[in-house]
Amino acid sequence: MLIVRPAIAADVHDLLELAEKAGEGMTSLPQDEGALLDRIRLSCDSFDRQDKHRDDFFFLVMEDSRHNKVVGTAGVHAMTGARQAFYAYRLMSLTHHSHSLNKQVRSQLLHLTNDYTDCSEVGTLFLDPAYRGNGHWLARSRYLLMGLFAGRFAESVIAELRGWTDEQGNSPFWDAIGRHFFQMEFDEADTLCGIGSNQFITELMPKYPIYTSLLPEAAQAVIGKPADAGRRAKQLLELEGFSYDRVVDIFDAGPLMRAELSNIRSVRAIRQLSSALCADTSDDEDADDSQSLIIANPSWQQFRVICTEAQLISQHGQLIAQNGQQRLALSASALGHLGVQPGQPLAFIPEQLGA
Structure with missing residues (x-):
């Protein structure tokens, strides 16, 4: 039987195997044993606590009890931005008028924001491809936890989806913006975030709005577009009542989805x-x-x-x-x-x- 339960330290080797199958780009499931152990310890500490704490992180795994093997993961951060700033780009429209030319020009801006700080965040969702067909209830197990113990979570819940990359793992959005300001490859920046080291974002990220019309067409086309492998995850979120709020990840422009905890369909059910x-x-x-x-x-x-x-x-x-x-x-x-x-x-x- 498949069972979803809190992660324990003994799961780390199975989790490393899953991280390798997930591949690059899934920062919440890093291919690093030390980082995974840190997540497990944080989760164990969170489940040991009886009261809400800003550091709470709940790491759930799906175990195949017949084979005594972890085959999937799902997680919930009780509060974003608890220790490090939570940045995203908000898409904003701007209209310019020229009375002399009788012309109106609309532009779109990427505006750096902290709007989603202090929300709860669901993520870390990955299932071994051999167990395809169980991802829907693995994802919904998080909402059971949140609905049963709503006092441990924020009223608003977000989910970050991986942005679109090509078959070689290249991100057009990163190549257009991040590469110029961080002077590193996308994989390197992604890995740093995955092991919990994102102070460099605060230090190097451009603070001024960026006109999307100045970006290459390839970069403009993927703003708010999930990775091919993340389209099903987006559908599941939408079924639960999450919606895209014109906010995207600062690295790969993947969409951020948002819902009120009390309105999530699984919680209500x-x-x-x-x-x-x-x-x-x-x-x-x-x-x-x-x-x-x-x-x-x-x-x-x-x-x-x-x-x-x-x-x-x-x-x-x-x-x-x-x-x-x-x-x-x-x-x-x-x-x-x-x-x-x-x-x-x-x-x-x-x-x-x-x-």
Whole structure:
């Protein structure tokens, strides 16, 4: 069974393999053991804390329990800009009028901004290609965590998507701007950010607005365009209610997406039940048809998520409520993977957003 859980130090070698498969450009999953261990330690410290902290980072992994191997990752930063400035380019329109020529010219500017500082940020989403088809619920496991423990996160949530690069990994946007100001290759700047060293951005980034019309056409064409591999991620974000707010990454011009936590569809769909039930013990009661659900152990210290078939236990078409307890019947195996005993609480959302 596939299980989403907090990352631990023993996962680092599997994570290195995943980082190599993700390739260059995914700064949140660096091909550096020390940097990965730092992320794991930060996540462990964050889960150990009981109160909100500006350094909180929650690193989740998807584990194939049959093979005891980590096959995917997802993460949430509780607050952007906690230790280092969070920069982005906002696209702004400017209109010039010439009365003598009776002409109006509209221009587009890239304006350096810190507008997204102090938002929560979802990211680090990557799945081993061999497990394709599970990325949707791996991504949504983050929203279960955020919805169940909303007090640990900001009201606004953002997601950065990788910008477009060619088959050789070259970024037209970087070549037009970043290369001139940082005097290094895109991969080098990307790697520095991936290992948590981005002070050079504050020191070297141009602070004045840039007219996009002065950029090569190739660079203009990729502003706000995600990498080919990131198009599905963008679709999943849009299904959740995220929207492109005309803000892009300063390196590769990948789009930044934004949503209010309370409006994220998965968060709104969360349902909590006060009692789990082992399917083997439900013979004396009627059960609705099985449903495919994303189910979480809602304990902060034992947070786990699985995606499985489950039954809502009912009587004459109504959910049973005994002393206020509604029940969801799961297999003994599913309960075990969640770390839940019969009678303990569960939380879930439908696997399909439209369900």
